[in-house]
Each structure stands twice: as C-alpha cells, then as structure tokens.
Amino acid sequence: MSTKISKKTAKKEPVNTLEYKPELCINCGMCSTVCPHGVFKPGKDTAKIVRFEACMECGACQLNCSMNAIKVESGVGCANAMILAALKLRKTASCGESC
Amino acid sequence: MKTENMQKEPYVCDSIITLVNRWDHFLVRFGWRRNHHRVRPGLYKLGNPTQESLVFASANYTLSFDALRSSLKGIDCYILVLDTKGINVWCAAGKGTFGTDELVHRIEMTELSKVVNHRSIILPQLGAPGVCAHEVRKRSGFKVEYGPVRAPDLPKYLETRTATAEMRRVRFNLRDRLELIPVEIKAFLFIMIVVIFTGLFTREIWKSLQIFGILITGLALFPILLPWIPTRDFITKGLLLGGVAVMMIYSLPSYLIGGIVGWVLVFETLINMLIMTPVVAFLALNFTGSTTFTSRTGVRREIFMYIPILAVMFISGIVLSVIMSLTNMEVII
Numbered sequence: 001m002s003t004k005i006s007k008k009t010a011k012k013e014p015v016n017t018l019e020y021k022p023e024l025c026i027n028c029g030m031c032s033t034v035c036p037h038g039v040f041k042p043g044k045d046t047a048k049i050v051r052f053e054a055c056m057e058c059g060a061c062q063l064n065c066s067m068n069a070i071k072v073e074s075g076v077g078c079a080n081a082m083i084l085a086a087l088k089l090r091k092t093a094s095c096g097e098s099c
Numbered sequence: 100m101k102t103e104n105m106q107k108e109p110y111v112c113d114s115i116i117t118l119v120n121r122w123d124h125f126l127v128r129f130g131w132r133r134n135h136h137r138v139r140p141g142l143y144k145l146g147n148p149t150q151e152s153l154v155f156a157s158a159n160y161t162l163s164f165d166a167l168r169s170s171l172k173g174i175d176c177y178i179l180v181l182d183t184k185g186i187n188v189w190c191a192a193g194k195g196t197f198g199t200d201e202l203v204h205r206i207e208m209t210e211l212s213k214v215v216n217h218r219s220i221i222l223p224q225l226g227a228p229g230v231c232a233h234e235v236r237k238r239s240g241f242k243v244e245y246g247p248v249r250a251p252d253l254p255k256y257l258e259t260r261t262a263t264a265e266m267r268r269v270r271f272n273l274r275d276r277l278e279l280i281p282v283e284i285k286a287f288l289f290i291m292i293v294v295i296f297t298g299l300f301t302r303e304i305w306k307s308l309q310i311f312g313i314l315i316t317g318l319a320l321f322p323i324l325l326p327w328i329p330t331r332d333f334i335t336k337g338l339l340l341g342g343v344a345v346m347m348i349y350s351l352p353s354y355l356i357g358g359i360v361g362w363v364l365v366f367e368t369l370i371n372m373l374i375m376t377p378v379v380a381f382l383a384l385n386f387t388g389s390t391t392f393t394s395r396t397g398v399r400r401e402i403f404m405y406i407p408i409l410a411v412m413f414i415s416g417i418v419l420s421v422i423m424s425l426t427n428m429e430v431i432i
Contacts, residue, residue, distance in 0.1 A: 036268060
C-alpha cells in the first residue's frame with residue numbers, strides 16, 4: 001500500500017501539508033473516525049496513512065488527536081477566498097459571512 | 100462574552116418537513132436572503148425524551164437542522180443547536196463557530212448535565228474540524244461521539260453505534276453538484292444581465308448570447324462534468340472544457356452558418372480560445388470553494404501556477420482581436 005502512495009506522490013509535489021508522527025500514536029482511532037476522505041486507517045499498533053493524496057487539510061485529525069501526533073496547515077481550499085485575501089479585500093483567506 | 104439568558108425549558112421540534120420547510124430549502128438553494136435561514140440556538144426535544152435519551156448536536160442553519168430532525172423519525176431524543184450564525188456544520192466547523200467553545204458554552208447555557216443523566220453527545224462527523232473532542236470532555240464532562248457524515252445514515256448508525264467506512268466518507272456526487280449550480284449562477288447574475296442587456300442595446304444579440312453560453316459553461320456545465328473532465332487541476336479542466344465550448348459556441352456556428360473557412364476560421368478560433376478559455380478556467384477555479392475535496396495547498400499552487408498564464412492568454416487574445424478588426428485581416432488572408 002505505501003509503495004503505491006509514494007509512487008503516486010513522487011511524480012508531483014505534495015498537494016497538502018499533512019505530517020504524522022507514528023511514534024506518538026496510541027492507536028485510538030480518532031483520526032480515522034474524523035477524516036472525511038479516509039486518509040487514515042487504524043493499524044496493528046499505530047494509525048496508518050493510506051490515502052495521503054486525498055487529504056484536503058480540513059484539520060479535523062490534528063484537532064482531535066490527543067497525542068499531537070498529526071500536524072497539518074489547515075485552511076479553506078477556496079480560490080475565491082484566497083484571491084479576495086490577495087487583493088486585500090478581505091483580511092484573511094477565510095470564508096465570508098455567507099458561506 | 101455574550102449576554103444571553105440560560106435556557107430553562109427545552110424547545111419542542113418534530114421530524115416532519117412541512118411545505119413551509121421545503122419552500123425555505125428551495126429559497127436557500129438559490130441563495131435568497133442567505134443569512135436568514137436560521138434556527139433558534141438551544142436545546143430541543145424531539146418526541147418524548149427522558150433523562151436517558153440521546154443528545155445530538157446540529158447547526159442553526161435550517162438545512163442542517165431539518166436534515167437531522169427528519170432523519171430521527173420515531174426516536175425520542177434531544178437536539179442541541181449551536182449558534183453557527185446560520186452556516187452549515189462543515190463550513191461553520193472550518194471557521195470555528197461550530198467549535199469547542201460554542202459547544203461547551205451551549206452545554207452550559209442549556210444546563211444539559213441536568214437534563215440528561217448520561218454524559219455523551221453525538222456530533223455530525225463534519226463538525227470535527229472545529230471541535231476538539233478531548234477538550235470538550237475536559238471542560239464540560241461530555242464525551243463527544245462523532246456520528247456519520249450524513250444525517251440520513253443515523254438510524255443505521257444507531258443500531259450498532261459504529262459507522263461504516265462509507266458513512267465516514269464525504270461525497271460529491273451529481274446530485275450534490277447540481278444543488279450548487281443555482282448559487283454559482285446567482286454570484287454572476289449581475290454580469291450575465293449586463294451581458295444580455297448590452298447585447299440588446301447594441302443589437303449584437305448573437306455575440307452576447309455567445310458570452311452567456313461561455314459563462315453557463317463555467318458556472319453550470321463545469322460542476323456537472325467535473326469528475327469526467329480529464330486532468331487533476333481545476334484550471335486545466337476549465338481550459339479543456341472552455342476549448343470544447345469555444346468550438347461549439349464560436350467556431351462551429353461560424354463554419355456552418357457564417358460559411359467561414361480556412362485560415363480565417365483558424366485565426367478566429369485561436370482568438371476566441373485565447374479570450375474565452377481563461378474565463379471558463381477562472382470560473383472552474385472559483386468552484387474549488389464549493390467542492391468537498393480541495394486543499395488549501397493545492398488551490399494556492401494552482402493560483403500561483405496558472406493565474407499569470409490565464410492573464411497573458413486573455414490579454415493577448417484581446418490585443419489580437421483588436422489588431423484583427425483594425426487591419427481587416429479577412430482581406431489580407
């Protein structure tokens with residue numbers, strides 16, 4: 001499984017900032033529970049990343065990992081918000097009031 | 100912080116989606132008075148719950164609340180509605196309003212620990228980007244349990260209190276994408292009206308209809324065809340779709356109706372490609388915020404990689420078309 005991922009991601013630069021330290025993991029299963037894209041899966045001793053490239057940086061896993069084993073620069077994957085922020089029409093690249 | 104009164108008695112709700120609810124859902128899908136589709140935050144009774152009954156959390160957005168209560172038909176329970184300023188669970192979680200602080204605050208304001216004698220609350224899974232489960236437990240004593248992504252899966256989930264892998268996955272199927280189109284079009288409605296009226300006043304109705312067609316391609320056709328357009332990046336997807344649209348909307352009528360052939364047709368196609376495909380690509384990029392899978396890093400990379408290219412294409416297309424009309428290329432070729 002892991003070789004498949006590295007082959008896929010090696011060609012292109014990573015599209016997300018997900019970092020995971022398995023040595024801190026206690027295999028509680030929380031990351032697998034909260035991830036909406038099946039990026040994590042509980043393993044034998046620790047959680048495993050099985051779909052790295054599917055991560056959309058929502059940040060749910062980082063926030064709910066009680067061992068701080070996961071790090072991801074979460075934010076909105078919305079071009080509109082980022083362009084508005086770049087043009088200084090909005091302070092941060094965040095959603096407006098209506099979405 | 101907030102000067103709110105404690106809620107003494109739970110409000111009452113039911114599982115029935117009335118015609119009024121349906122009308123509200125219809126309006127919200129068109130973005131009509133976007134910030135006015137709210138539910139009063141607080142604790143609600145569904146059926147005849149007891150101290151042992153389950154507690155579910157939701158957002159104070161009518162679509163979210165209605166999805167939850169209509170999925171809990173025949174189940175006596177409590178629903179804790181958080182104040183997410185009329186925003187759905189996932190988006191509110193992203194900005195933190197469906198979050199740890201608001202959840203703990205709402206548990207306190209409704210004195211939930213006196214209403215039920217257990218200490219467990221079921222949250223929608225998509226609330227997780229805003230809620231730190233172990234912190235909620237520390238601060239309120241309540242254990243957060245993440246239910247399935249979609250409310251209609253709840254009855255099945257409650258049988259075993261475990262979600263299947265399928266229930267944990269967010270989807271973006273055709274129906275989901277179709278539901279987004281009215282709001283996409285609404286965002287560009289003003290521009291579309293200007294295009295049509297300019298066409299009517301300058302008697303260039305055909306030209307304005309062509310631009311209208313390009314906008315519809317980006318706003319409606321792109322969301323529909325999204326998974327089937329090759330390439331991963333949204334901009335390259337948009338350029339591809341835009342290329343096909345230019346052929347159908349500009350080149351084909353020019354050839355069939357206008358009788359334009361040879362180099363003139365090639366040149367005309369090239370210019371229209373340069374001007375119109377970046378428009379579709381830009382609209383495609385704008386759709387990233389509505390999808391369920393784009394990451395910040397990925398979108399940022401697309402913006403830096405492609406926006407300059409789109410700008411160069413668009414401007415050179417305009418310059419070429421001006422030169423072509425000034426020098427009357429048709430005579431030269």
